[in-house]
Amino acid sequence: MNKPIRVVSVFCLVLFMALLVNSTYLMYVRADSLSDDPRNRRIITATFSRERGAILVGKEAIARSVPSDDQYKFQRTYSQPFKYAPVTGYFSWFSQTGVERSQNEVLAGDDSRLFVTRLVDLLSNSDPKGGNVLLTIDAAAQDAAWAGLEALPGDAQGAVVALEPTTGRVLAMASTPTFDPNNFASHDFGAVADLDEQLNNDPREPLINRAIGTTLPPGSTFKLVTAAAAIESGNYDAESMVPGGFRYQLPQSTTTIGNYDDGNCGGRRITMTQALQVSCNVTFLSLANELGTEAMADQAEAFGFNSTSLEDLPGQATSLYPRDMDAPQTAMSGIGQSSVTATPLQMAMVAAAIANGGDVMRPYVVEEVRAPNLSVLDRTDPQSISKAISSSTADELTEMMVATVADGTASPAQIPGMDVAGKTGTAESTGDRPPYAWFVSFAPADDPQVAVAVLVQSSDTSPDEIGGGRLGGPIAKSVMEAVINR
Structure with missing residues:
Protein backbone atom coordinates (compact mmCIF):
# COMPACT_ATOMS: atom_id res chain seq x y z
CA MET A 1 0.00 0.00 0.00
CA ASN A 2 1.45 3.34 -1.00
CA LYS A 3 1.89 6.09 1.53
CA PRO A 4 -1.00 8.43 0.49
CA ILE A 5 -3.52 5.60 0.68
CA ARG A 6 -2.12 4.50 4.03
CA VAL A 7 -2.42 8.08 5.43
CA VAL A 8 -6.01 8.39 4.22
CA SER A 9 -6.88 4.98 5.70
CA VAL A 10 -5.41 5.87 9.07
CA PHE A 11 -7.23 9.20 9.02
CA CYS A 12 -10.55 7.51 8.23
CA LEU A 13 -9.93 4.99 11.01
CA VAL A 14 -9.28 7.81 13.49
CA LEU A 15 -12.47 9.55 12.40
CA PHE A 16 -14.43 6.31 12.77
CA MET A 17 -13.01 5.71 16.25
CA ALA A 18 -13.77 9.30 17.27
CA LEU A 19 -17.35 8.87 16.06
CA LEU A 20 -17.66 5.59 17.96
CA VAL A 21 -16.27 7.13 21.16
CA ASN A 22 -18.57 10.14 20.83
CA SER A 23 -21.65 7.97 20.25
CA THR A 24 -20.77 5.81 23.23
CA TYR A 25 -20.24 8.90 25.37
CA LEU A 26 -23.56 10.44 24.36
CA MET A 27 -25.62 7.25 24.69
CA TYR A 28 -24.18 5.91 27.92
CA VAL A 29 -22.35 8.65 29.81
CA ARG A 30 -24.47 11.70 29.06
CA ALA A 31 -27.79 9.98 28.34
CA ASP A 32 -29.47 10.98 31.59
CA SER A 33 -28.24 14.59 31.55
CA LEU A 34 -29.32 15.03 27.93
CA SER A 35 -32.74 13.55 28.68
CA ASP A 36 -33.18 15.98 31.57
CA ASP A 37 -31.87 18.98 29.63
CA PRO A 38 -34.79 21.41 29.08
CA ARG A 39 -33.33 22.36 25.70
CA ASN A 40 -33.82 18.82 24.38
CA ARG A 41 -36.71 19.34 21.98
CA ARG A 42 -37.12 15.62 21.33
CA ILE A 43 -37.86 15.04 25.01
CA ILE A 44 -40.23 18.02 25.06
CA THR A 45 -42.14 16.71 22.04
CA ALA A 46 -42.38 13.22 23.53
CA THR A 47 -43.52 14.63 26.88
CA PHE A 48 -46.39 16.62 25.42
CA SER A 49 -47.35 13.86 22.98
CA ARG A 50 -48.39 11.38 25.69
CA GLU A 51 -51.55 11.66 27.76
CA ARG A 52 -50.24 12.24 31.27
CA GLY A 53 -52.21 10.63 34.09
CA ALA A 54 -54.58 12.49 36.38
CA ILE A 55 -54.15 13.61 39.97
CA LEU A 56 -57.38 12.85 41.82
CA VAL A 57 -59.10 14.15 44.93
CA GLY A 58 -61.98 11.78 45.45
CA LYS A 59 -63.57 11.42 42.03
CA GLU A 60 -62.40 14.82 40.77
CA ALA A 61 -59.34 15.16 38.57
CA ILE A 62 -57.67 18.30 39.91
CA ALA A 63 -54.87 17.86 37.34
CA ARG A 64 -55.23 16.12 33.98
CA SER A 65 -54.14 16.28 30.35
CA VAL A 66 -56.56 17.25 27.59
CA PRO A 67 -56.15 17.32 23.79
CA VAL A 87 -49.83 19.88 46.68
CA THR A 88 -50.04 19.20 42.94
CA GLY A 89 -47.15 21.49 42.12
CA TYR A 90 -46.80 22.19 38.40
CA PHE A 91 -45.78 20.30 35.27
CA SER A 92 -43.83 22.32 32.71
CA TRP A 93 -41.47 21.80 29.80
CA PHE A 94 -38.42 22.22 32.04
CA SER A 95 -39.35 20.88 35.47
CA GLN A 96 -41.99 19.59 37.87
CA THR A 97 -42.80 20.27 41.52
CA GLY A 98 -45.10 18.79 44.14
CA VAL A 99 -46.91 15.54 43.34
CA GLU A 100 -46.22 16.19 39.65
CA ARG A 101 -42.56 15.66 40.54
CA SER A 102 -42.71 12.93 43.19
CA GLN A 103 -45.08 10.82 41.09
CA ASN A 104 -43.68 11.79 37.71
CA GLU A 105 -42.84 8.24 36.60
CA VAL A 106 -46.37 7.08 37.35
CA LEU A 107 -48.06 10.07 35.73
CA ALA A 108 -45.78 9.87 32.68
CA GLY A 109 -46.42 6.13 32.31
CA ASP A 110 -42.80 5.11 32.90
CA ASP A 111 -43.25 3.41 36.29
CA SER A 112 -42.44 -0.31 36.40
CA ARG A 113 -45.88 -0.98 37.90
CA LEU A 114 -47.35 0.08 34.55
CA PHE A 115 -45.36 -2.47 32.54
CA VAL A 116 -48.40 -4.58 31.66
CA THR A 117 -50.34 -1.48 30.61
CA ARG A 118 -47.48 -0.37 28.36
CA LEU A 119 -47.23 -3.85 26.84
CA VAL A 120 -50.96 -3.95 26.09
CA ASP A 121 -50.78 -0.48 24.49
CA LEU A 122 -47.85 -1.62 22.35
CA LEU A 123 -49.54 -4.82 21.17
CA SER A 124 -52.85 -3.07 20.47
CA ASN A 125 -51.12 -0.13 18.78
CA SER A 126 -52.83 2.25 21.21
CA ASP A 127 -51.42 5.57 22.31
CA PRO A 128 -49.61 5.16 25.65
CA LYS A 129 -51.16 6.78 28.73
CA GLY A 130 -49.86 7.63 32.17
CA GLY A 131 -51.12 6.22 35.43
CA ASN A 132 -53.34 8.09 37.88
CA VAL A 133 -52.61 9.18 41.44
CA LEU A 134 -55.33 9.39 44.12
CA LEU A 135 -54.50 11.81 46.94
CA THR A 136 -55.45 11.52 50.61
CA ILE A 137 -56.89 15.04 50.54
CA ASP A 138 -60.44 15.49 51.80
CA ALA A 139 -62.12 18.00 49.48
CA ALA A 140 -64.30 19.56 52.19
CA ALA A 141 -61.33 19.98 54.56
CA GLN A 142 -59.25 21.53 51.77
CA ASP A 143 -62.08 23.91 50.92
CA ALA A 144 -62.30 25.01 54.56
CA ALA A 145 -58.54 25.45 54.89
CA TRP A 146 -58.31 27.49 51.70
CA ALA A 147 -61.35 29.62 52.58
CA GLY A 148 -59.87 30.34 56.01
CA LEU A 149 -56.58 31.55 54.55
CA GLU A 150 -58.38 33.60 51.89
CA ALA A 151 -60.44 35.33 54.60
CA LEU A 152 -57.33 36.64 56.38
CA GLN A 157 -48.98 34.60 54.26
CA GLY A 158 -49.92 31.38 56.00
CA ALA A 159 -50.58 27.66 55.84
CA VAL A 160 -52.91 24.95 57.12
CA VAL A 161 -52.25 21.21 57.54
CA ALA A 162 -54.81 18.63 58.65
CA LEU A 163 -53.87 15.01 59.43
CA GLU A 164 -55.81 11.88 60.24
CA PRO A 165 -54.18 10.97 63.59
CA THR A 166 -54.47 7.19 63.33
CA THR A 167 -52.96 6.90 59.84
CA GLY A 168 -50.99 10.04 58.99
CA ARG A 169 -53.14 10.74 55.92
CA VAL A 170 -52.93 14.41 54.92
CA LEU A 171 -56.54 15.56 54.79
CA ALA A 172 -55.80 19.19 53.92
CA MET A 173 -52.73 21.18 52.93
CA ALA A 174 -53.14 24.79 51.92
CA SER A 175 -50.68 27.65 51.57
CA THR A 176 -50.92 31.32 50.66
CA PRO A 177 -49.88 33.22 48.62
CA THR A 178 -49.94 30.64 45.88
CA PHE A 179 -49.77 30.49 42.08
CA ASP A 180 -51.58 29.17 39.01
CA PRO A 181 -49.90 25.98 37.73
CA ASN A 182 -51.85 26.31 34.46
CA ASN A 183 -49.47 29.09 33.48
CA PHE A 184 -46.48 26.78 33.96
CA ALA A 185 -48.12 24.14 31.76
CA SER A 186 -48.33 26.56 28.83
CA HIS A 187 -46.76 25.56 25.52
CA ASP A 188 -45.39 29.11 25.19
CA PHE A 189 -42.00 28.14 26.60
CA GLY A 190 -40.62 31.66 26.61
CA ALA A 191 -43.54 32.89 28.71
CA VAL A 192 -43.05 29.98 31.12
CA ALA A 193 -39.38 30.85 31.58
CA ASP A 194 -40.31 34.50 32.27
CA LEU A 195 -42.97 33.42 34.76
CA ASP A 196 -40.52 31.17 36.58
CA GLU A 197 -38.05 34.02 36.96
CA GLN A 198 -40.80 36.42 38.08
CA LEU A 199 -42.21 34.13 40.78
CA ASN A 200 -38.79 33.07 42.05
CA ASN A 201 -37.92 36.75 42.53
CA ASP A 202 -41.26 37.59 44.18
CA PRO A 203 -40.56 38.55 47.83
CA ARG A 204 -43.85 36.93 48.88
CA GLU A 205 -42.40 33.54 47.79
CA PRO A 206 -45.60 32.13 46.22
CA LEU A 207 -43.83 28.99 44.96
CA ILE A 208 -43.05 27.81 48.50
CA ASN A 209 -45.50 25.39 50.08
CA ARG A 210 -45.49 27.00 53.55
CA ALA A 211 -47.17 23.96 55.06
CA ILE A 212 -43.96 21.96 54.67
CA GLY A 213 -41.30 24.38 53.42
CA THR A 214 -41.38 27.23 55.93
CA THR A 215 -39.86 26.86 59.40
CA LEU A 216 -40.57 29.52 62.04
CA PRO A 217 -40.53 29.67 65.85
CA PRO A 218 -43.62 27.71 66.92
CA GLY A 219 -44.18 29.87 70.00
CA SER A 220 -46.55 28.61 72.64
CA THR A 221 -47.75 25.62 70.59
CA PHE A 222 -44.37 24.11 71.51
CA LYS A 223 -45.44 24.18 75.16
CA LEU A 224 -47.16 20.88 74.34
CA VAL A 225 -43.72 19.35 73.74
CA THR A 226 -42.40 20.89 76.99
CA ALA A 227 -45.41 19.61 78.93
CA ALA A 228 -44.94 16.17 77.37
CA ALA A 229 -41.27 16.09 78.44
CA ALA A 230 -42.23 17.15 81.96
CA ILE A 231 -44.90 14.45 82.35
CA GLU A 232 -42.67 11.80 80.74
CA SER A 233 -39.96 12.62 83.31
CA GLY A 234 -42.22 11.12 85.97
CA ASN A 235 -42.09 14.22 88.13
CA TYR A 236 -45.25 15.93 86.90
CA ASP A 237 -48.82 15.33 85.88
CA ALA A 238 -51.71 17.53 84.80
CA GLU A 239 -52.49 18.56 88.39
CA SER A 240 -48.91 19.12 89.57
CA MET A 241 -48.18 22.54 91.02
CA VAL A 242 -45.73 24.49 88.88
CA PRO A 243 -44.26 28.01 89.02
CA GLY A 244 -46.49 30.90 87.99
CA GLY A 245 -46.06 34.59 88.65
CA PHE A 246 -45.29 37.65 86.58
CA ARG A 247 -41.73 37.11 85.33
CA TYR A 248 -38.96 34.55 84.97
CA GLN A 249 -35.26 35.36 85.12
CA LEU A 250 -33.27 33.39 82.58
CA PRO A 251 -30.48 31.29 84.12
CA GLN A 252 -26.97 32.77 83.99
CA SER A 253 -28.52 36.06 82.90
CA THR A 254 -30.09 39.27 84.18
CA THR A 255 -32.80 39.09 81.50
CA THR A 256 -36.35 38.47 82.65
CA ILE A 257 -39.25 37.22 80.51
CA GLY A 258 -42.86 38.02 81.26
CA ASN A 259 -46.13 36.47 80.18
CA TYR A 260 -47.90 37.39 76.98
CA ASP A 261 -50.53 39.47 78.79
CA ASP A 262 -48.14 40.70 81.52
CA GLY A 263 -50.30 38.86 84.07
CA ASN A 264 -49.29 36.44 86.82
CA CYS A 265 -51.02 33.34 85.34
CA GLY A 266 -53.31 33.09 88.37
CA GLY A 267 -50.74 33.03 91.15
CA ARG A 268 -47.21 32.11 92.10
CA ARG A 269 -48.05 28.39 92.10
CA ILE A 270 -50.61 26.96 89.67
CA THR A 271 -51.48 23.56 88.22
CA MET A 272 -49.92 22.52 84.94
CA THR A 273 -53.40 22.40 83.40
CA GLN A 274 -53.96 26.02 84.35
CA ALA A 275 -50.52 26.92 83.00
CA LEU A 276 -51.48 25.51 79.59
CA GLN A 277 -54.92 27.11 79.73
CA VAL A 278 -53.50 30.62 80.17
CA SER A 279 -50.30 29.81 78.22
CA CYS A 280 -48.07 30.82 81.11
CA ASN A 281 -44.56 31.61 79.86
CA VAL A 282 -43.08 31.54 83.35
CA THR A 283 -44.16 27.93 83.86
CA PHE A 284 -42.71 26.53 80.67
CA LEU A 285 -39.50 28.56 80.83
CA SER A 286 -38.97 27.09 84.28
CA LEU A 287 -39.82 23.54 83.21
CA ALA A 288 -37.50 23.62 80.17
CA ASN A 289 -34.63 24.88 82.31
CA GLU A 290 -35.25 22.16 84.87
CA LEU A 291 -35.51 19.38 82.28
CA GLY A 292 -32.37 20.47 80.41
CA THR A 293 -31.38 20.45 76.76
CA GLU A 294 -30.95 16.70 76.40
CA ALA A 295 -34.38 15.76 77.74
CA MET A 296 -36.03 18.52 75.74
CA ALA A 297 -34.21 17.54 72.55
CA ASP A 298 -35.06 13.86 73.05
CA GLN A 299 -38.74 14.73 73.41
CA ALA A 300 -38.74 17.05 70.40
CA GLU A 301 -37.04 14.43 68.25
CA ALA A 302 -39.52 11.78 69.35
CA PHE A 303 -42.24 14.00 67.83
CA GLY A 304 -40.26 14.38 64.58
CA PHE A 305 -37.95 17.37 65.03
CA ASN A 306 -34.45 17.22 63.47
CA SER A 307 -35.65 14.84 60.74
CA THR A 308 -38.05 14.64 57.82
CA SER A 309 -40.83 12.12 57.37
CA LEU A 310 -42.92 13.12 54.34
CA GLU A 311 -41.71 10.87 51.53
CA ASP A 312 -44.21 11.41 48.70
CA LEU A 313 -44.16 15.21 48.47
CA PRO A 314 -40.87 17.08 47.91
CA GLY A 315 -39.86 20.25 49.72
CA GLN A 316 -40.20 19.35 53.41
CA ALA A 317 -37.91 21.51 55.53
CA THR A 318 -36.44 20.10 58.73
CA SER A 319 -37.97 21.38 61.97
CA LEU A 320 -35.12 22.06 64.36
CA TYR A 321 -34.42 21.63 68.04
CA PRO A 322 -30.65 22.26 68.41
CA ARG A 323 -28.78 20.11 70.91
CA ASP A 324 -26.05 22.69 71.54
CA MET A 325 -28.14 25.37 73.27
CA ASP A 326 -26.92 26.96 76.48
CA ALA A 327 -29.06 27.31 79.61
CA PRO A 328 -30.83 30.59 78.67
CA GLN A 329 -31.55 29.25 75.19
CA THR A 330 -32.89 25.98 76.58
CA ALA A 331 -35.23 27.87 78.89
CA MET A 332 -36.47 29.97 75.96
CA SER A 333 -36.99 26.82 73.90
CA GLY A 334 -39.65 25.78 76.40
CA ILE A 335 -41.94 28.46 74.97
CA GLY A 336 -41.00 27.73 71.34
CA GLN A 337 -38.49 30.53 70.96
CA SER A 338 -34.67 30.68 70.85
CA SER A 339 -33.40 28.49 67.97
CA VAL A 340 -36.45 26.21 67.81
CA THR A 341 -38.22 26.26 64.44
CA ALA A 342 -41.06 24.18 63.03
CA THR A 343 -43.16 23.72 59.93
CA PRO A 344 -46.96 23.63 60.20
CA LEU A 345 -46.75 19.94 59.25
CA GLN A 346 -44.48 19.26 62.23
CA MET A 347 -46.83 20.95 64.68
CA ALA A 348 -49.76 19.04 63.16
CA MET A 349 -47.75 15.87 63.81
CA VAL A 350 -47.34 16.86 67.48
CA ALA A 351 -51.09 17.34 67.86
CA ALA A 352 -51.82 14.14 65.92
CA ALA A 353 -49.44 12.10 68.08
CA ILE A 354 -51.18 13.27 71.25
CA ALA A 355 -54.53 12.44 69.66
CA ASN A 356 -53.21 8.99 68.66
CA GLY A 357 -52.13 7.89 72.13
CA GLY A 358 -48.52 8.96 71.60
CA ASP A 359 -47.86 7.19 68.27
CA VAL A 360 -46.39 9.41 65.54
CA MET A 361 -47.62 8.27 62.12
CA ARG A 362 -45.71 9.01 58.94
CA PRO A 363 -47.64 11.66 56.98
CA TYR A 364 -48.46 10.90 53.36
CA VAL A 365 -50.44 12.49 50.52
CA VAL A 366 -50.60 9.65 47.96
CA GLU A 367 -53.41 7.21 48.77
CA GLU A 368 -53.30 5.03 45.66
CA VAL A 369 -51.48 4.58 42.38
CA ARG A 370 -53.85 3.53 39.62
CA ALA A 371 -53.53 2.29 36.07
CA PRO A 372 -55.13 4.31 33.22
CA ASN A 373 -58.22 2.10 33.58
CA LEU A 374 -58.34 3.10 37.30
CA SER A 375 -57.46 -0.35 38.61
CA VAL A 376 -55.41 -0.06 41.81
CA LEU A 377 -51.72 -0.87 41.38
CA ASP A 378 -50.50 0.20 44.82
CA ARG A 379 -51.89 1.61 48.04
CA THR A 380 -49.99 3.38 50.84
CA ASP A 381 -50.03 1.56 54.16
CA PRO A 382 -50.00 3.66 57.38
CA GLN A 383 -46.69 3.47 59.22
CA SER A 384 -45.80 4.38 62.81
CA ILE A 385 -42.41 6.08 62.96
CA ALA A 406 -63.21 24.99 77.01
CA ASP A 407 -61.96 27.76 79.29
CA GLY A 408 -58.65 29.11 78.03
CA THR A 409 -56.81 30.83 75.19
CA ALA A 410 -57.99 28.31 72.55
CA SER A 411 -61.72 28.97 73.00
CA PRO A 412 -62.23 30.15 69.35
CA ALA A 413 -62.00 26.46 68.31
CA GLN A 414 -65.01 25.40 70.40
CA ILE A 415 -67.51 23.19 68.56
CA PRO A 416 -70.96 22.99 70.22
CA GLY A 417 -71.71 19.63 71.76
CA MET A 418 -68.16 18.33 71.36
CA ASP A 419 -64.90 18.35 73.33
CA VAL A 420 -62.08 19.88 71.27
CA ALA A 421 -58.40 19.82 72.24
CA GLY A 422 -56.27 22.80 71.27
CA LYS A 423 -53.35 25.12 71.96
CA THR A 424 -52.58 28.62 70.79
CA GLY A 425 -49.22 30.13 69.96
CA THR A 426 -47.91 33.62 69.33
CA ALA A 427 -44.23 33.57 68.40
CA GLU A 428 -42.02 36.63 68.59
CA SER A 429 -40.18 37.56 65.42
CA THR A 430 -37.63 40.30 64.78
CA GLY A 431 -38.20 43.69 66.31
CA ASP A 432 -39.31 45.23 63.01
CA ARG A 433 -42.12 42.80 62.22
CA PRO A 434 -45.26 41.50 63.99
CA PRO A 435 -45.31 38.09 65.70
CA TYR A 436 -46.44 34.86 64.07
CA ALA A 437 -49.78 33.33 65.02
CA TRP A 438 -50.09 29.55 65.51
CA PHE A 439 -52.91 27.20 66.43
CA VAL A 440 -52.98 23.40 66.84
CA SER A 441 -55.97 21.24 67.72
CA PHE A 442 -57.76 17.95 67.25
CA ALA A 443 -61.34 16.70 67.52
CA PRO A 444 -63.37 15.02 68.79
CA ALA A 445 -61.15 14.81 71.84
CA ASP A 446 -62.49 11.39 72.87
CA ASP A 447 -62.31 9.89 69.34
CA PRO A 448 -59.95 12.05 67.26
CA GLN A 449 -60.64 12.10 63.53
CA VAL A 450 -58.55 15.12 62.55
CA ALA A 451 -55.59 17.11 63.87
CA VAL A 452 -54.94 20.59 62.51
CA ALA A 453 -52.10 23.11 62.55
CA VAL A 454 -52.54 26.70 61.37
CA LEU A 455 -49.77 29.24 60.81
CA VAL A 456 -50.46 32.87 60.02
CA GLN A 457 -47.06 34.24 59.10
CA SER A 458 -48.32 37.70 58.25
CA SER A 459 -51.55 39.57 57.54
CA ASP A 460 -52.94 43.09 57.69
CA THR A 461 -53.76 42.71 61.37
CA SER A 462 -52.65 45.25 63.96
CA PRO A 463 -49.89 43.83 66.21
CA ASP A 464 -52.03 44.07 69.34
CA GLU A 465 -54.73 41.97 67.64
CA ILE A 466 -52.42 39.14 66.55
CA GLY A 467 -52.97 35.91 68.44
CA GLY A 468 -53.08 32.23 67.59
CA GLY A 469 -56.59 31.84 68.94
CA ARG A 470 -57.99 34.91 67.24
CA LEU A 471 -56.49 34.26 63.79
CA GLY A 472 -55.92 30.52 63.69
CA GLY A 473 -58.71 29.20 65.90
CA PRO A 474 -61.62 29.85 63.52
CA ILE A 475 -59.70 28.30 60.62
CA ALA A 476 -58.89 25.16 62.60
CA LYS A 477 -62.50 24.92 63.76
CA SER A 478 -63.88 25.04 60.22
CA VAL A 479 -61.42 22.39 59.01
CA MET A 480 -62.27 20.09 61.92
CA GLU A 481 -66.00 20.52 61.33
CA ALA A 482 -65.55 19.78 57.63
CA VAL A 483 -63.92 16.42 58.43
CA ILE A 484 -66.25 15.47 61.27
CA ASN A 485 -69.42 16.33 59.32
CA ARG A 486 -68.46 14.67 56.04
Missing part, protein backbone atom coordinates in the same frame (compact mmCIF):
# COMPACT_ATOMS: atom_id res chain seq x y z
CA SER A 68 -54.30 20.40 22.62
CA ASP A 69 -55.01 22.60 19.62
CA ASP A 70 -51.37 23.40 18.84
CA GLN A 71 -48.31 21.46 17.64
CA TYR A 72 -48.35 19.26 20.77
CA LYS A 73 -50.96 16.59 21.42
CA PHE A 74 -51.84 17.33 25.04
CA GLN A 75 -52.20 20.28 27.40
CA ARG A 76 -51.91 19.91 31.20
CA THR A 77 -54.79 21.61 33.05
CA TYR A 78 -55.59 22.24 36.72
CA SER A 79 -59.25 22.60 37.69
CA GLN A 80 -58.74 24.41 41.04
CA PRO A 81 -55.24 25.76 40.57
CA PHE A 82 -54.68 28.12 43.49
CA LYS A 83 -56.29 25.90 46.12
CA TYR A 84 -54.29 22.79 45.25
CA ALA A 85 -51.07 24.19 43.75
CA PRO A 86 -48.98 23.59 46.92
CA PRO A 153 -57.02 40.42 56.00
CA GLY A 154 -54.70 41.86 53.38
CA ASP A 155 -51.99 40.10 51.42
CA ALA A 156 -51.60 37.32 53.98
CA SER A 386 -42.01 6.62 66.71
CA LYS A 387 -43.64 6.40 70.11
CA ALA A 388 -43.34 10.00 71.24
CA ILE A 389 -45.10 9.64 74.60
CA SER A 390 -46.95 7.02 76.60
CA SER A 391 -50.69 6.65 76.20
CA SER A 392 -51.19 7.92 79.77
CA THR A 393 -49.17 11.06 79.00
CA ALA A 394 -51.24 11.54 75.84
CA ASP A 395 -54.44 11.25 77.88
CA GLU A 396 -53.24 13.88 80.35
CA LEU A 397 -52.17 16.26 77.60
CA THR A 398 -55.54 15.76 75.91
CA GLU A 399 -57.37 16.73 79.10
CA MET A 400 -55.17 19.81 79.42
CA MET A 401 -55.81 20.80 75.82
CA VAL A 402 -59.56 20.28 76.21
CA ALA A 403 -59.49 22.61 79.20
CA THR A 404 -57.57 25.14 77.11
CA VAL A 405 -60.36 25.16 74.50
